[in-house]
Amino acid sequence: MVLGKLGSSLHQAVQKLLRSSVVDEKSVKELVQDLQRALLQADVNVHLVMDLTKRIEQRALKDKIAPGISRREYVVKVVYEELTDILGQKVVPLKVQPNQSNIYLVVGIQGSGKTTNIVKLAKLLKKEGHTVGVVAADTFRAGAYDQLKQLADRAEVPCFGDPKEKDSIKVAKKGVKHYQDQKTKIILVDTAGRHKEETGLIREMKQIAKALNPTEIILVVDGTLGQQASSQAEAFNAATPIGSIIVTKLDGSARGGGALSAVAATGAPIKYIGTGEKVNDIEKFEPTKFVGQLLGMADFESLLKKVQDAEAMPDKELAKALLSGKFTLKDMMAQMEAMGNVGSIGKILSMLGLGYKVPDEMKEVATENLEKWKVILKSMTEEELENPKLIKSSRTARIARGSGTQQKDVKDLLKQYQQSRKFIKTLRKRRGGLRIPGMEGMMGGQKPPRGGR
Ligand SMILES: Nc1nc2c(ncn2[C@@H]2O[C@H](COP(=O)(O)OP(=O)(O)OP(=O)(O)O)[C@@H](O)[C@H]2O)c(=O)[nH]1
Ligand SMILES: [Mg+2]
Structure with missing residues (x-):
């Protein structure tokens, strides 16, 4: 299990909170x-830990919470978010230029895991459908070629090398040319990690990078270094921009959390993690997914979704329109623009306690036609938007012309609108009165007017 110890301590901490009878200052x-x-034991930097926990404490006790969820649930979400935050929010994919061979120069300190992870990465990218090849340009260490060749053979990845050639730049160039001639998409170049100290290695990296002009330089960093890993990332990145970082040996390392967070703090893009010695032991690094797995709660996803759903408050204007029974085309347009999709009608209805009752076909039609409808609505006059009944055939023709659509499209939109309105009306009749959590004050408990328009 990746970062097993850190994961289980974090998991226990969160479980303890979930079990506590109240969420108050003491339990937080x-x-x-x-x-x-847990974090300090995993060698996460102490300042990072203090900042993170201070934010969690403040948010846990002070944030306003959306109706429908408990503070307990909210706090779990906060922990999740803050942990994700220290690992870097964004997922940055490996840069792959289309219609050309891409060269990746793989560098790193001796023993960091370059050779092993090159083959793992090659296999992964092959599985993703790319043509791949590796080049053995570590001419320094005896047996480096054989190691790469053996691993590559086992993984069924082509390997280029010349054990007799002692000039690494020459081999690298030959290898790259060999694969370029074959139009191989991904070319991974293994290099020597002969130096324990960075300066000599960085000098060599610059030379070979100049000769190859790679798409990206990939830096391999040993995760067992803990927070010290960041100084390597910084030193290499200062010399020449590092495109990707692979943090290796996160399986079983007690300090992996420290390595990941420290490297992420330098702003360097961790794109993969090494999770074992075998050829399949590599993963794309996605902070959100990673933290979810780390916290290891079977129902974590659903809890998170519940909180996020509750927080996505519906558009108040639209909710008001629904409550009053007055739902015009203009409301529909405002709704579409605000939320980007009509699915949120379903969301509002679910908050009214009428969830999931929007007929599927209504939703589907709406989603499919969304972009077109936005244009059509823009071609209508203010008067038409307020009072769609005015739209007879001559107006339909004008609107279609104005929006570059067919009359049928305009009619479809009007039909959808009528359906939505009718649907809302029947709901209102069935319930007798509607209530939106968090908006009671706003509506003053008034009785809905009869009928709408
Ligand atoms: N547990 C574990 N071991 C790994 C991982 N990645 C690499 N290793 C091991 O680390 C050792 C060094 O790996 P190499 O790939 O040879 O490292 P290198 O950077 O090419 O080393 P040099 O060529 O000497 O600079 C090997 O025993 C690998 O099996 C990993 O993710 N987890
Ligand atoms: Mg090697």
């Missing part, structure tokens, strides 16, 4: 202490 303080202990 306990949570924060548990988190601090």
